[in-house]
Amino acid sequence: MSISTHIQRLWSFPGGLKLDGRKQLSNEGPIESAEIPRLLEISLSQHIGHPTEAVVKVGDNVKKGQLIGHAEGTVSAPVHASSSGTVTAIEERLVPHPSGLPALCVIIETDGYDRWDNCTPLISLDDPQHKNLHALSAEQITDKVAEAGIVGLGGALYPSAAKLETARKKATDTLIINAAECEPYITCDDALMHNRPEEIILGILLIKKIVGARYCLIGIEDNKPEAFKALSDAIAGYERAIHEHCEQTIEIIQVPTRYPAGGEKQLIQVLTGKEVPTQGLPMDIGIICHNITTAATVYQAVYRGEPLVSRIVTITGGAIKKPQNMEVAIGTSIREIMDQAGWDKNKVDKIIMGGPMMGFALPSIDVPVTKATNCILVSEPGELATPPPAMPCIRCSRCADSCPMSLLPQQMYWYAKARDLEKIHDYNIFDCIECGCCSYVCPSNIPLVQYFRYAKNEIWDDERERNKANLARERHEFRQERLEKMKKAREEAARLRKEKLAKKKAEEKQKAAGGDGEKSPASSHADLIQEAIARSKAKKAQQQAQKRNTENLTEAQQRQVDEAEQRRRGKH
Amino acid sequence: MFVAQSSPFLKPELSVSKMMLVVLLALIPGIITSVWVFGFGVLVNIVLAITFSLLFEAVMLYLRKRPIKVYLRDNSAILTAVLLALALPPLAPWWLTLVGSFFAIVIAKQLYGGLGYNPFNPAMAAYAILLVSFPAEMTTLWTAPVMLGGHESLSLLQTLNYQLFNQLPDTLTLDAVSYATPLGVVRTSVINGLASISEIKSTGHTFGMLGGIGTEWVSLAFLAGGLFLLKKGVIQWYIPVSMLATMGFVSLLFGSFELDSNPSPLFHLFSGATMLGAFFIATDPVTAATTPKGQIIYGAGIGLLIYIIRTWGGYPDAIAFSVLIMNMCVPLLDYYTQPRVYGHNIDKEQQ
Numbered sequence: 001m002s003i004s005t006h007i008q009r010l011w012s013f014p015g016g017l018k019l020d021g022r023k024q025l026s027n028e029g030p031i032e033s034a035e036i037p038r039l040l041e042i043s044l045s046q047h048i049g050h051p052t053e054a055v056v057k058v059g060d061n062v063k064k065g066q067l068i069g070h071a072e073g074t075v076s077a078p079v080h081a082s083s084s085g086t087v088t089a090i091e092e093r094l095v096p097h098p099s100g101l102p103a104l105c106v107i108i109e110t111d112g113y114d115r116w117d118n119c120t121p122l123i124s125l126d127d128p129q130h131k132n133l134h135a136l137s138a139e140q141i142t143d144k145v146a147e148a149g150i151v152g153l154g155g156a157l158y159p160s161a162a163k164l165e166t167a168r169k170k171a172t173d174t175l176i177i178n179a180a181e182c183e184p185y186i187t188c189d190d191a192l193m194h195n196r197p198e199e200i201i202l203g204i205l206l207i208k209k210i211v212g213a214r215y216c217l218i219g220i221e222d223n224k225p226e227a228f229k230a231l232s233d234a235i236a237g238y239e240r241a242i243h244e245h246c247e248q249t250i251e252i253i254q255v256p257t258r259y260p261a262g263g264e265k266q267l268i269q270v271l272t273g274k275e276v277p278t279q280g281l282p283m284d285i286g287i288i289c290h291n292i293t294t295a296a297t298v299y300q301a302v303y304r305g306e307p308l309v310s311r312i313v314t315i316t317g318g319a320i321k322k323p324q325n326m327e328v329a330i331g332t333s334i335r336e337i338m339d340q341a342g343w344d345k346n347k348v349d350k351i352i353m354g355g356p357m358m359g360f361a362l363p364s365i366d367v368p369v370t371k372a373t374n375c376i377l378v379s380e381p382g383e384l385a386t387p388p389p390a391m392p393c394i395r396c397s398r399c400a401d402s403c404p405m406s407l408l409p410q411q412m413y414w415y416a417k418a419r420d421l422e423k424i425h426d427y428n429i430f431d432c433i434e435c436g437c438c439s440y441v442c443p444s445n446i447p448l449v450q451y452f453r454y455a456k457n458e459i460w461d462d463e464r465e466r467n468k469a470n471l472a473r474e475r476h477e478f479r480q481e482r483l484e485k486m487k488k489a490r491e492e493a494a495r496l497r498k499e500k501l502a503k504k505k506a507e508e509k510q511k512a513a514g515g516d517g518e519k520s521p522a523s524s525h526a527d528l529i530q531e532a533i534a535r536s537k538a539k540k541a542q543q544q545a546q547k548r549n550t551e552n553l554t555e556a557q558q559r560q561v562d563e564a565e566q567r568r569r570g571k572h
Numbered sequence: 573m574f575v576a577q578s579s580p581f582l583k584p585e586l587s588v589s590k591m592m593l594v595v596l597l598a599l600i601p602g603i604i605t606s607v608w609v610f611g612f613g614v615l616v617n618i619v620l621a622i623t624f625s626l627l628f629e630a631v632m633l634y635l636r637k638r639p640i641k642v643y644l645r646d647n648s649a650i651l652t653a654v655l656l657a658l659a660l661p662p663l664a665p666w667w668l669t670l671v672g673s674f675f676a677i678v679i680a681k682q683l684y685g686g687l688g689y690n691p692f693n694p695a696m697a698a699y700a701i702l703l704v705s706f707p708a709e710m711t712t713l714w715t716a717p718v719m720l721g722g723h724e725s726l727s728l729l730q731t732l733n734y735q736l737f738n739q740l741p742d743t744l745t746l747d748a749v750s751y752a753t754p755l756g757v758v759r760t761s762v763i764n765g766l767a768s769i770s771e772i773k774s775t776g777h778t779f780g781m782l783g784g785i786g787t788e789w790v791s792l793a794f795l796a797g798g799l800f801l802l803k804k805g806v807i808q809w810y811i812p813v814s815m816l817a818t819m820g821f822v823s824l825l826f827g828s829f830e831l832d833s834n835p836s837p838l839f840h841l842f843s844g845a846t847m848l849g850a851f852f853i854a855t856d857p858v859t860a861a862t863t864p865k866g867q868i869i870y871g872a873g874i875g876l877l878i879y880i881i882r883t884w885g886g887y888p889d890a891i892a893f894s895v896l897i898m899n900m901c902v903p904l905l906d907y908y909t910q911p912r913v914y915g916h917n918i919d920k921e922q923q
Contacts, residue, residue: 013914019582184582265914278915356581385583391646392688394588396857401808405914410862411906428913436580443586444688450578 011273013266015404016258017437019184019357021223026316026323027187031195033327034313034340036083040108040331041368042068043095047151048158049075054106060087063117065307068106071146077159078149081117082309082329085110096334096353096367098360105368108331119305133245138168138210141302145210148301149308151371154178154262154291155354160298163290166283167211173286175213176271177204177295179220179227180255180262183355186375188312189292191325193220193227197234200292203299205238205245211288215248218292219267222254259357260435264289266404278431313337313373318380319347328369334376335365343378350384352377357436391444399438399448405431409438409448416455421462424455432456492541499534506530588687592647594806598797599654599852605793606658609717609786612731613662618654620666620735624673625653632682648687652676655695655853659845659892660702661713663750666736668709672698692899693859696892703892711888716751717786720777751777754784755844755888758835763883768832783842791847798851810867811860811874812850816841818875826883840879849874849891859899865909866902873898 045051052069056062062081069079089107097103122144123132146161177200181189193200208216220228231252235242242249255261255270265276267289274285282289293312300306309330316323321342328337334353352359354375399409408427415424429452438448606614629649633640656672676698684690703710715726726734726741726749733739740746752760757778761767773779780788801807820837827834840846845853854860854874861870874894881890 014911269914275915275918277918278913280915350577350581352579352581354579356579358579359581360579361577361581379581384581387577387584388587389642391588391642392686394591394648394688394857395860395862396591397808397862398586400862400911406911407913408863408910428916431913431915440580440582440584441586442584443588443591445584445587447578449580453578 009273010253010255011270012256013261013269013404014406015400015402015437016260016266017402017440018257019259021257022184022316023187023190023223025185026314026325027190027224029324031191031312031325031327032340034329034332034337036110036112036114036329037332037336038110039088039333040082040085040110040329041093041095041105041333042079042082042108042331043093043368043370044069044079044104044106045095046079046157046330046371047077048156049073049077049162051104052076052079054090054104056081056087056090056106058087058089061085062087062108063115065117065119065309067307071149071159075159075162077151077161078147078307079106080149080307080309081106081108082331083108083110084113084115094364094367096360096362096370096373100363105331116306121305122302125303133205133209133241136206136209136302138212141206141210141298142168144301145298147307148297149371150294150297150301151308152291153293153297153311153371153374154264155358155372155374156264157372160290160294163288164207164210167213167288170283171286172211172213172283172288173215174272174288175204175208175211175216176268176282176287176289177216177218177292178262178264178267178289179218179224179231179292180267181224182221182257182259182262183357183359183375184259185316185377186314186355187316188314188325188374190224190227191314192293192296192312193224194230196296197230198237199296199299199303200231201234201238201242201250202303203295203297204250205241206298206302207290207295208246213288214246216246216250217271218250218252219255219261219271220252221257221261223257228252228254259437260404260433263404263433263435265433278428308371311369311371311373313369314375315341315378316375317378318383319344319349319378328373330371331368333366333368334362334373337369337376338365338378344380347380349379349381349386350377352379352384356384357440358434387445387447390446393442393444393446396443398441398443402437402441404435404437405433407432409452412455413446413448413451416451419458421455421459425459429455429459496541499537503530503534588648589646591806592651594804595651595801595852596647596654598801598804598806599658599794601797602790602794602848603654603658605790606662609719609790610662611715611718611726612728613664613715613726613735614658615728616732616735617657617660617662617664617669620669621653621657621660621673622650624670625649625656625677628674628677629682632678633686636682636686638686643687646687649677649681652681652694655848656698658848659695659699661710662715663713663731663734663746664709665713665738668702668706671705672702674698675701688858690858691902693853693856693895696853696895699892700896703887711753711756712746712750714751714753715749719780719785720751753844753888754778754780754787754839755882758839759882759888762833762835765833769835770832779839780842783839784844787844788842791842794847794851798847801851801855807851807855808864808867810864811854811871814868814871815850815854815875815878816846818872819846819879822876822879826879834883840882844889845891846878849878849895853891854895854898859895859902861902861905861909863906863909863911865911866905869905869909870898870902873901 044054050072052071055070056068062068063084064081066081067078068081071078085108087106088109092102093105095103122136122140142161142164145164150160152158152160179189204216235250253271260266261270268282268287269275276282277284297308310327312325313328314325315337324341326337351362351365353362353373356377393410395410397410403409412424412427412429432452434449436449442448626649630640630644633643653673656676676694680692680694680697681690730741757772761772762769778785782788783791798812802809819840823837823840827836854871861867877894877897878890881887881893
């Protein structure tokens, strides 16, 4: 597929919704820097994958950007102090997560100096020719991204370095930068594009360099004309750098505003007409998708040496006096930023982290901002829905009409309700992206997405149970087999002993009877038979033994057997 | 202050009761035209059917221990009642409406589990039962349309008197106010070879400009209401368009052979309850197919069956039977017409 087809034609995705964006509440004005609070609560688990391990102790002095959580395993991202101060506690605290479960947090009492740790940029900012960009290797940039604790800031929170590394190894042809920001209310990406378009473009160049993609497309919803212009200008401004580093320029493409155009799969479909195979990744079709804020963060890590210690948060909603976008240090409590934006306690109805379509209600406002916090929506009564009790499904199929994945939510709902997990699996529940379109259009107010989350969890639970049961059965069978083997071996040994004894006895008898050692023809005949039987038995025994044991294997076979054994153990 | 609730949090755009209300609203032009064409009997039927249906609904909800207020407010019983009433002959006696409402609400709807659970369209199930059980009342009590000067002599009170107490003014006989429906005439005369279309046309009692005399205006009004529903997005085009297109196509196909014994496509489309059926009955979400492809087949099936029954079957109009038969096919249609899910069976070229 040539780039020209990318530009000339836009595809579309089925379903979707025209929503009242309500973005004008917060999309004007600069990005304010939030104050550094007295206490920072920095969660050690702010990404998909292994939680990090604390590398500081209570009482330690830390500087801004200093590593406090060490990444464990390949799918993990380190955590850094977001301001300077003293570690006062490392304990479990409530964090904003849909599960409502607490997580281990490092509590830092800030000293107010906000002193940076030593930042070592890979490229110095005074490099107008971007010559240093040439000198950098993909590995260097990836390492820096990993070191900076960058995760997918579009909401997936997948460690970016791991994703980039995989994309680099696979043949990735197209880099898509997701700037659609399709959820109502949220404007943090929009604000970033307004205010720091150059950082974004340089960040994109870095990502492109890592994955080696030929094409780069920025997909942006057409309700953000100013951001579109800012980015277009920045692309024009960096034309030479782009030209030098890429075969193709960076294309910025406006897509129709329709929720969920910013869903990774939907954006890919709109921009390229391709579909990500079910259970697969965009990489399977040569595409990698990154959020626009992630790109800017990569820039910060490489050009300024700064790890991910702050992010832009949209604070908006009817109960907020001055809705805006703020650059907030990670670990700042949500109450702090609400206080800074001003809020009317008597007007508060719901407090939601994320957007109104996919976000979740916060259990408390005394929870810290994490790398995932893109928006705090504080609504006033009547602004958002308080769902009336659900009515029966009337099969109107509005849910199916609105589903961007072409699923049949209504059928899935029946089976979820009946807890028929097999059937709901057949209806491809795992292709559901939980965008919330079906719930939104349902005239019966059935919380469809909630049913699907429940069903997914049930299926996962069942699978875990099944795996456990299988494991137990395997172990049991293995044990039975072993016991059987031991029993057989014992019997064989006993029989051999008996035989030997009998032979010995017979010999003694013979000796006693023959006297001169001359064998009588009769007895020698009996001996011959005996010997033949013994031989055949021994042969049989040997054959059996060969079947079981692994003594006579070649080296290669032995290795295979060992490997299999290891795998088995690993599973256990 | 903190409400435990799951996303999405945006206010929903529509509710069941609002949906039903919009459908009822869309029926108003058709109802007004019906009253104009067929007289006050239509109105009496509607009022009686709504009263009986709400009563039965309330009793059944009480017996089934369901919240009565919540479910009565969903407007679904009212819609069923109005659809049934519009299908009944304008001079139907009160007990016919009572039996119909009972069957629609109690048997066809509530005994199957209430709103959303009934496999058959309640109004049509009731209509079919009435037609089979009381064929005389169901076919002979159609007031002659205003164009034939039929019912003008009957005031609201006189109509009520007939429907409630079976009494006509001394000066009138039933024959004087009733007429044979155009579809009925075509069924009994033309298709049985007793008269040709041109012969019937010359009487001026059966054919109007488009379809059946009188019913064509009602059909046009229901068409307008249906288009309003389409515009409002309450119904999708799949079912009405495929149903009407199929009817038009099949009647054109057969009608083009012997013009004088096969009514034209326009007659089929603008007579009887075709338009009411296409936009208001076949589109009943509970009992229709749910996938786009399934709905197209469902609508086409209804259209084809209507033509078959009207032409070769035993009944002049066939909306109810066609809808009920296709209701039975819905599980099959839904199962075999599932859309391709994103990321599944991607075309090779796409790769």
